[in-house]
Amino acid sequence: MSHIGCPLKCSCPSSPPSCPPGISSVLDSCGCCRVCARQFNQDCSPAEPCDHIKGLRCHLKAGGDPNRGLCRAEAQGRPCELDGRVYQHGEDFQPTCEHQCTCVDGVVGCVPLCPHHISLPDWRCSRRRLTKLPGRCCQEWVCDDDNRIAEVEPLPDAHPQEHTDLTGNELLVAPSTSWDSSATAPYQGKKCQKTTRSPKPVQIVFAGCFTARRYRPRSCGSCSDGRLCIPSVTRTIPLHFHCPEPERDDFTRNVMWIQRCSCSQRNSRQGLSSQAEFFNLPNDIHTYTH
Structure with a gap:
């Protein structure tokens, strides 16, 4: 051993230590490896040195382990007062969850803990x-x-009264009469009316089967210049359908979910009217045979 408690050959971790904010990274007392410096009133040893930057040194305990001690101020510094509390020279403290502070000879220095x-x-x-x-x-x-699908527990009633019905391979876009009448009011502004959502979670029905959970699907409003308001940002989600008939199996179907709408290049008179309840989107919903 070159010094008491020090190895002849250094063996250190491959990466330096990640110390908390306000804690110095220093060489151990053997000059081998970088470690997080011990702070005021903490145990210390040759492998765990005190933070000399804050004026701390390892005071060995009388009659105890000669290689273990406590970190104390090397020179008597002035204490600090903050918000009615007194902190000793070299002491670390957290006045709030957002800051880590240190008292250094009567001066409080703090570092932020939030990014x-x-x-x-x-x-x-x-x-x-x-x-x-x-x-x-x-x-x-x-x-x-809220781009997430709002889900609630399945209804105990096997025949719910309130559904969003997807007949055939159509996708519900603007059931405006029951959701938000202002969404389809013509000639209000130059862009699509705000994308609307069902005011409360509903079950979705497809081919006589319904989802065990409720959802709040989005719908598109209307364009004031007569163009169609259609989905511009969508994602595909799997919906699990329950069939009440005992001879039919439950199944899962991928459905396009609307996230944002925009005005298309087509006039509404060339396509569907603004009061259309369903809108068939090519290539988004594929045909399945049950």
Whole structure:
């Protein structure tokens, strides 16, 4: 051993340690490996040195292990006072969940614990806000666009009264009379009316079978210049259908789910009227034989 408690040959981890904010990365007392420095009032040893940057050194315990001690201030520094509390020179503390602070000779220095740069939510999110979530410390981006499928527990009634009926291979786009009459009002603005959603979760029916869960599908409104308002951003989701007839098996079917709408190049008089309840989208829903 070159020094008491030090090895003849250094053996260190391949990557340097990842120390918490405000904690220095220092060489151990043997000069071998980088470690996270021990802080005020923490145990120390040659392999676990105190944070000399904060004026701490390892004070060995009298009559105890000669290689173990406590980190104390090397020179008597002035204490710090913050929000009515007194902290000793070299002491680390967290006044809030957002900051880690250190008292150094009467001066409090703090580093933030929350990230400076927060990743933005998905680009499809049109309504984003920066907020603190319940039970969390740091601010986070929240998307108020609920692009997820709202699901609730299956209904106990095997014959529900309220369905969204997908007959044949058609996809529901604008059941405007029962969802939002303003969504299909003509000549209001120059773009598609806001994409609407069913006001409450409904079951989707296909070929006499219905989903065991309820959903809130989106629909497209209308374009004020007479063009068709059609889906522009969609995704495919699998829906599981339950068939009440004992001779028919339950099945899963891929369905196109609307996320955003836009005005097409076609005039509504060339296609469907604005009051159409269903809209057949080529290549999105394939034909299946049951």
